[in-house]
Amino acid sequence: MDFTYKKPEALTDVRTHYCPGCGHGIAHTLIAEVVDALKIRKRTIGVAPVGCSVLAYFYMNFDVTEAAHGRTPSVATGIKRVLPDRIVFSYQGDGDLAAIGTAETIHTANRGENITVVFMNNAVYGMTGGQMAPTSLIGQKTATSPNGRDPETMGPPIRMCELLNTLDRPYHIERVAIDGPDGVRKVRKALFTAFKAQVEGKGYSFIEVLSPCPVYQRLSPVDALRFVGKEMAAYFPVRVFRKEGTIINA
Amino acid sequence: MAKRVLMNGNDAIGEGAIRAGCDAYYGYPITPQNELTAYMATHMPEHRRIFIQAESEIAAINMVFGTVAAGKRAMTSSSSPGISLKQEGISFLAGAELPGVIVNVQRGGPGLGNIAPSQADYFQATKGGGHGDYHQIVLAPNSVQEMHDLTIKAFGLAEKYRNPVMILTDGRLGQMMEPLTLYTGRPPVMPPKDWAVNGARNRSPNFIRSLYLVEGELEALNIKLQKKYARIRKDEILWEDRLTRDCDVLLVAYGTSARIAKGALTVAREAGIRAGLIRPITLWPFPHTAIAKAAERAKGILVVEMSSGQMLEDVKMSVNGQVPVFFEGRMGGGVPLTSTILKRIKTIARIKKRR
Amino acid sequence: MLERILITGSGGQGVILIGKILATLAVKSIPHITFFPSYGAEVRGGTSACQVILSSKEIASPLSEVFDTIVCMNQEGADQFCRQMTKQSLVIVNTSLCKKPIVRSNILQMDATRLADGLGDTRVANFIMLGAYLAAKPVVSPLQAEKGIRELLAGKNMSLIDLNIKAFRTGLKS
Structure with a gap:
């Protein structure tokens, strides 16, 4: 796959509301590049979550619908089942996907819906003001874990790729990280694999993107990238878990 | 057929x-x-x-x-x-x-x-x-x-x-x-x-x-x-009107309650009591005007529901205090009996005319 | 006309089935019909009952307080529902399972479960009772009924259909 470094057609030419150093803008661009590369812009439908990326429909130059918090994969299911030739993806944060919407996440994967789920894991709730996420690291200080996440009372962070990898139906499961230029290229490659799988009718694909949130990770943009690449990746291994329907051992 | x-x-x-x-x-x-x-x-x-x-x-x-x-x-x-x-x-x-x-x-x-x-x-x-x-x-x-x-x-x-x-x-x-x-x-x-x-x-x-x-x-x-x-x-308001033109007692009920109310209505009419029924088919929007009109010459309204009296509030709003509104209902899965509704109809029919 | 029928028995005796069949058979000729099932909380066993109302006039409630006919397939059902009748009501009892005597003039006693055993399958006692009912009260002509039953059971195993028809005829003749 060759990518030309220009504004993708699948991205609108507006300034985003994302904070400096946020991973969402990067992920949006990568998705748009993949959509362009696969020439599917006119048949792509995105499902935006509740969370920081709730306004994603302003930035995507293709059809997008909102969904209630956590119900993103159900809405995607409802679209894909009646329009099987369209390319449907859900774009979800950690609160949306791994807390309030855990049931929908698991059952959509278990049915093997032919959709793509993009899971933006930045270990914190952004839009509501930096609360503890299901994926916040042990000891991580947030508005609702002021003394750091204590696994004894709050449970340890949930590893979603590993959890979904116990199911039979997913076709592709992969965790990648926005932690620098090389990481970004790998994110794009993973997204390409996932969207291509859907175009080919292979089934459910799940891409977890470890992502910086300098504001609520309470770090500078550069340190946030380091946090993603080192601390988050230490707990959430960056690798392919499922390839062409087959479990890949670490 | x-x-x-x-x-x-x-x-x-x-x-x-x-x-x-x-x-x-x-x-x-x-x-x-x-x-x-x-x-x-x-x-x-x-x-x-x-x-x-x-x-x-x-x-x-x-x-x-x-x-x-x-x-x-x-x-x-x-x-x-x-x-x-x-x-x-x-x-x-x-x-x-x-x-x-x-x-x-x-x-x-x-x-x-x-x-x-x-x-x-x-x-x-x-x-x-x-x-x-x-x-x-x-x-x-x-x-x-x-x-x-x-x-x-x-x-x-x-x-x-x-x-x-x-x-x-x-x-x-x-x-x-x-x-x-x-x-x-x-x-x-x-x-x-x-x-x-x-x-x-x-x-x-x-x-x-x-x-x-x-x-x-x-x-x-x-x-x-x-x-x-x-x-x-x-x-889009829909309702069924049954024998309200001359009614002294206006029944208002929907769904299953309306079926029972219709049974009571038939018996009441056979007994010479002028009863009528408005059955809302759309509950929202609600047939306020139809109820007000049907109640114009009624002595009283009897609302029948399988609840503590919820549609009752809409019926009261429809007549705005102009006609007394009574209620017969059952809760928690109970269904009103024809005989009970009939008794209430008879009581309302005995009310002296207001005008 | 107005005919209010209650059919009662143990779950698994097929009382709901014959109630549904009776209501379905009546669709062609009777303008107003309701069928209403009631089950115990148990999925198997327990008392199950259904009410069928056939009427030339609009039916207000599918549940009646009194019945023109009560069909009792077991003792519990008989105990529970036999109060809901008038002097004219017809009671059809399955004497194979209802041992307590019911004292009244308008009663039809069917040794249905034993007769069904004789036909080779205890489960067809319900069709014997349906036959007995239509013999006593031909709300649907027995000939039409037999044709209808065949249609309704279409798709089932042929020998089973024949057995049910045989049971129906046994009830009809008694």
Whole structure:
């Protein structure tokens, strides 16, 4: 796959509301590049979550619908089942996907819906003001874990790729990280694999993107990238878990 | 006699949805609506339509959201506790101005309640249910035939107004079997859905949302919604009028209660008491004017419900204190008896005329 | 006409089935019909009952407080429902399972379960009772009924259909 470094057609030419150093803008661009590369812009439908990326429909130059918090994969299911030739993806944060919407996440994967789920894991709730996420690291200080996440009372962070990898139906499961230029290229490659799988009718694909949130990770943009690449990746291994329907051992 | 089949109310709704061109049905098991989910599981695939048993009522209503956002027809059904779970989704449908058909086969509550028939979800259905200033259209069948016919109507109304429509019924109507003449017409035809998210081919992208953060935008949406609700109030109110022209006692009841009230009405008339009945078929919008008119020369109104008196408030609002309004109801799955209603009718008939 | 029928028995005896069949058979000729099932909380066993109302006039409620005919397939059902009748009501009892005597003039006693055993399958006692009912009250002509039953059971195993018809005829003749 060759990518030309220009504004993708699948991205609108507006300034985003994302904070400096946020991973969402990067992920949006990568998705748009993949959509362009696969020439599917006119048949792509995105499902935006509740969370920081709730306004994603302003930035995507293709059809997008909102969904209630956590119900993103159900809405995607409802679209894909009646329009099987369209390319449907859900774009979800950690609160949306791994807390309030855990049931929908698991059952959509278990049915093997032919959709793509993009899971933006930045270990914190952004839009509501930096609360503890299901994926916040042990000891991580947030508005609702002021003394750091204590696994004894709050449970340890949930590893979603590993959890979904116990199911039979997913076709592709992969965790990648926005932690620098090389990481970004790998994110794009993973997204390409996932969207291509859907175009080919292979089934459910799940891409977890470890992502910086300098504001609520309470770090500078550069340190946030380091946090993603080192601390988050230490707990959430960056690798392919499922390839062409087959479990890949670490 | 036209060709009739014997069917229960739940199946009649299912067959109505299929004949109305429902593309997808999403359900979750709960008594007393399980026949409907099972009917759809069998028959939707036969018509190459979509059936999914969702992981929850919440997932089911959001699958409906996806399907109607994509411009197709969808329905979900449940019973009272499950309908509570769907309220968020219904509010989102209303906010995003999406059609969608929701069936509530009511059971006794609150809480897990029981599986007996009830009408205790009237407030939830007609006064909002979910958050925000919105209304859903609420249709209340009182026979297996109406379960079928109003389902077809529901799909038409939902798309005409881009608004959720609820069929509010109960376990008795759901499980009762009656002869039914099946709809053989075409599914309702509606204008093209140029707003749907179905791929931005030969047009600029569409987006569907209920989030409006810019100052004034959400108020503008609400004003638009209220204008739509005013149009619905003007054009879509339905009710059945039985012998109200000369009535001294006006009965007001819907659904199963209306069936019982009709029985009492017949006996009262045979006994020479001038009783009449208004049966609201749309519970929202509510036939306020029809009730006020029918009550003009009545000595009193008797509202019959399987609740503590919920529609009662709308009836009182209709007559605004001009006519005394009485109530006969049962709660927690109880169904009013014909004999009790008759006794109340006789008492009201003895009231001295006001004018 | 107005005919209010209650059919009661144990879950698994097929009382709901014959109620549904009776209501379905009546669709062609009787303008107003309701059928209403009631089950115990148990999925198997327990008392199950159904009500069928056949009427030339609109039916207000599918549930009646009194019945013109009560069909009792077991003792519990008989105990529970036999109060809901008038002097004219017809009671049809399955004497194989209802041992307590019911004292009244308008009674039809059928040794249905034993007769069904004789036919080779205890489960067809319900069709014997249906036959007995239609012999006593031909709300649907027995000939039409037999044709209808065959249609309704179409798709089932042929020998089973024949057995049910045989049971129906046994009830009809008694």
